[in-house]
Amino acid sequence: AQKITQTQPGMFVQEKEAVTLDCTYDTSDPSYGLFWYKQPSSGEMIFLIYQGSYDQQNATEGRYSLNFQKARKSANLVISASQLGDSAMYFCAMREWGNQFYFGTGTSLTVIP
Amino acid sequence: NAGVTQTPKFQVLKTGQSMTLQCAQDMNHNSMYWYRQDPGMGLRLIYYSASEGTTDKGEVPNGYNVSRLNKREFSLRLESAAPSQTSVYFCASMVTAPLSNQPQHFGDGTRLSIL
Numbered sequence: 190a191q192k193i194t195q196t197q198p199g200m201f202v203q204e205k206e207a208v209t210l211d212c213t214y215d216t217s218d219p220s221y222g223l224f225w226y227k228q229p230s231s232g233e234m235i236f237l238i239y240q241g242s243y244d245q246q247n248a249t250e251g252r253y254s255l256n257f258q259k260a261r262k263s264a265n266l267v268i269s270a271s272q273l274g275d276s277a278m279y280f281c282a283m284r285e286w287g288n289q290f291y292f293g294t295g296t297s298l299t300v301i302p
Numbered sequence: 303n304a305g306v307t308q309t310p311k312f313q314v315l316k317t318g319q320s321m322t323l324q325c326a327q328d329m330n331h332n333s334m335y336w337y338r339q340d341p342g343m344g345l346r347l348i349y350y351s352a353s354e355g356t357t358d359k360g361e362v363p364n365g366y367n368v369s370r371l372n373k374r375e376f377s378l379r380l381e382s383a384a385p386s387q388t389s390v391y392f393c394a395s396m397v398t399a400p401l402s403n404q405p406q407h408f409g410d411g412t413r414l415s416i417l
Contacts, residue, residue: 197350198342224405233410241362241403250321280344282406288333288352294344301416 190302191215193281195293202271203301209256210266210296219243221285223264223292225255229296237279240264250289268298304328307411308393315416316382323378323412325393332398333415334376335360335406336368338389345392351376352398383416 200210225237238246240255248255256265281293306327336353337345347360349368367379
């Protein structure tokens with residue numbers, strides 16, 4: 190079974206609107222961490238936001254927030270007030286106890302002016 | 303801050319040739335990783351090293367070898383390149399902690415084409 194599933198290969202959003210990128214995960218570990226990365230067309234991987242399995246609050250970092258629903262095993266990324274520079278690939282990743290990360294297949298986001 | 307440095311950035315090989323991709327980090331991280339990224343498949347782990355002197359196989363290790371030369375450097379070797387190994391290769395490093403909020407830090411990638 191896939192550890193991380195991102196079901197939206199491509200998404201479009203109007204500039205200044207909010208967008209949600211979906212991520213579901215599969216683990217039996219009680220302790221885990223969830224990460225989102227951005228990969229612009231230039232290719233580098235940029236860390237955006239982290240959510241721990243025991244965190245009580247949803248994580249927020251500027252315009253990025255994480256809608257964490259533990260019972261549903263989902264960790265959706267919400268980008269508010271989209272900007273043209275947000276156009277990129279977005280990857281969800283999970284770290285269980287240990288040092289391995291598992292990545293999803295990514296979602297390509299295009300922001301329309 | 304250099305962070306994670308990969309060399310080369312681009313390489314074209316012929317089938318059967320060998321080469322080594324180099325990776326160095328200056329953040330004093332214990333854990334280092336090699337991934338490959340193919341269209342529609344996300345990042346897949348090839349090998350990782352939790353500490354100097356240890357290496358472990360990831361999801362797709364066949365056709366690759368690694369060396370953790372010291373704490374800073376982690377190299378990936380293709381002994382006999384095949385067209386199926388055409389990909390973008392990323393090196394990453396991370397603080398080793400039982401479970402922390404520390405992310406992986408990535409290099410800029412090596413785009414490798416095998417003809």
